[in-house]
Amino acid sequence: MLAKKAIVLPLLKHFLAGNKISGSSNANDSRRTRRPEDPFSAVEMPLGIQKMKNMEILSHVQVSDCGGELTVIAQLLKLRKLGVALRSKNAKLDDLLRQIENLSACLRSLSIRIDQTAAGPENQGARIPDALHLFPNFIERLSTRGIASGLIYIKDHHQLSKLTLSETFLGENDVRILGRLSKLRGLLLLHNSYTAGSQLSFKAEEFQCLRSLVVDCSGITNMSFDNGAAPNLEMIVWSFTTLEALSGLHNLWRIKKLELNGDCDRLDSVTEEIIWSSGHPNYPEIKHNPRKQHQEDGATAAEASSSSAP
Template structure:
C-alpha cells in the first residue's frame, strides 16, 4: 500500500488489519486499488471503510463526538455517561453487565480502529482523555453528519444532541469565548424561554463561573434532564427543587463547595452516578518536620444523603462523607454499586460497619476508596471481600494491610496514604498477580528503604512514591519486569539501585 507520506492513513490501514487480520486477498486487493485511484484522499477513503464496518450503535457513538469543537480535549468517563444518558446505548452485549460496561466496550472499539487519539493515560493504563484527529473530526461532521452543524461549536457540546434547542440563533458575543463560561449564562437565560428547554437531556456546565440561584432554579424545571454537570463551578448550594429532576442519572458536583444535597431526604430514583468531592491545594503545615510533609492536602465531600437506600440504581457513589453511623447501613442495599468513595470520622466502629455493608454488595464493587479524617487502627476483616475489586485507596487506616488483600487476583491499582505500613505489607503487595499501579503517598510506608525483590510485582508498570520517609529504592534482578514509570518526590535520596535490572 502506498500512503504517499500520509502517516495517519498508514495508521488507519494498520488498525484495519489489526481489527481483522484474516481478510481475504481479493478484499485487500480491491481496497488497495481504490486507494490507488484516490491517492489524494487516502485517509478519508480508509475512514469510510472503517466506519462502514462499525455496528450501527457504534456509529452513533462515534458521530456523537462531532458536537465537540475541533481539538477539544474530551474526558473518557464523562463521555461514556453522556452516551448512556443520550440514549445511544440501550442494549448490553454478551459479557457486559451494565450499559456503562457496554459503553466501555464501544469506546475501546473506536480506539482500536484508530478513530480516537489517546491523550492522558492513567497510572493504571486507562485512557483518561482524548482528542480527535482533525481529519476524523471533519469526516464525522461533513462526510457523515449527525448533529446540526449550524449550532455554535463553543456551546453545542454543553447540550443534548436531540433536544431541538436552537443555540445558533443568538449572536456570538465576546464573553462567549471566555473560558470561565460567562457566555453560557446569557445563553441559558434566553433558552429558558424556549419551549424546547424542558426537553433537554444533557446539560454540561463544567467550569462555568457566575451561576446563580435563578440559573439553578431554571435547571430544576428541566424534568427530563438525565445528565447535569456543575463540576468546577462556584455553586455552593443546590436548590430544594433539585428533587424534581426525577429522571436524573448523573449529578456531577466535583470541585464545588456543595457539602449537602438540598434536603436530607432528597430522592433521585433514577440516579446512577453521584460524583462529589473537592480537593483543595496543599496548605502549609508548620508543625511538619520535612519539606515534603510541610503541605497537607485537604479533601471535602458531600454529606451522605439519609435517603440513599431509595436510590437503588446507584452505580457510582464517590465521594461522600458519613456523619452518622446509621447512614452506613443503607450502603449495603445498593446492589449495583461498582465505585464507592467514603470519608469516615475516624471511629473504629464506623469502619467495621462499613466492611459489613461492603460484604452485602457481593461481586459488583470494582473501586473502593476509604479515607479517615483521623488515624484509626483497625483489625477489621472481610470474610467475603469484594472479589471483583480492581482499585483500592486507603488513607489513615493503620494496623497493617488487610489479610484479604493477599492473593486478590483482580487488584490492578493500590493507593496508600498515612497507613504506616512496614516491609511485610510490601511483600504482600508484591504477590498481587495483576497489580499495575502502586502509589505510596505521604507516610504510607515507615521503612527508609523500599526494596523490590526477585519474582515480585510481575505486572507493575507504574510506581509513585511521595514523602520524606523513603530515601532509597532498590530493585533486585527479576523484580518488576514490566516497570515503565517511576515518580519519586523526596527531600534527600540515594540514587535508585538496580534500575539497570528493569527490562522495560
C-alpha cells in the first residue's frame, strides 16, 4: 500500500514492486516461495508517477482504471521495462496496448499479467483476441500470464529474443509459431503454458536461434528434438512430476547443460544418448535434482535466508 498523497521523485529510475512468481508447477518444491496458481502481487499505480521523467523500469503495478493510469505511463518517455497487472472490469487489454504504442522509441521489455477472476468479461476468453492485433512489434522481451487465446498475435514479431509464458494454454500450432521466430534466444514455458498433451516436440528447422529452454509445466512428460531443431540450444532446464521420455538429444550438438528436476529413473539412458552414443564434443554438464533433494535444498536455502534477514 502506497500513500494516497502524490509522491514525486524526479530522479527515480527503477520502481520495483510486488512478489515475482517463479512459475513452479511442483507443489512439493519448497525452494519456491510462491506457486503460479497463487494470486500475483503488485502495488497500485503510484500517484504523480507521470512527473518522474527519468523512470526506466516500472514493474509491477496494478491497473484498475485504464483511462487514467495508463495515460500517465505513456508519458514516461525513458521507460524501457514495464510490468503491469490488469485487474477489475475497467482494466482492458486493448487500452494498455494502445498506450504502449506511445513508448515505441524506448520500451523493450513488457510483462502483462491478467487476473481472469477479477478482470471481468472484457479481459476474458473471447474478448482478448479483439485487442491482440494491437500488440506492439518493438518489444524484445515479453512475459505474459493469463492471455489464453493463442500466439497468432506474435507470429511476425521477429525481434522477440526472450519469451516467458504462463497460463497461456498453448496448442501444437502455437509451438510451431514460436519455432518460426527468427531471433528467439530464450523460452520459458511455465505453469499451464502448454496443454496440448504430454508430448512437447521441437521440429526440424524450428527454433534456429534458441539458446536457453526452461520447461516447468507439469503436464509435459515427453520431450523430443528432431534433427535440425534448435541447433544452437546450449541449456535445458526441465522440472517435472514425471519424465516418460527425452529423445533427440544427440541432435543438439551445442548443448552445454542439461538440468532435470524431479524423480527420474531414466538418467542413464539420457546420459548414454547425449554423451556416449553420439560422442558429443562438448561433454555437457548433466545435473539431476530428485524431488527429495530439491525439497531439502529448498529448506536449507529458506533457513539461511531467514537467519540472514535484517
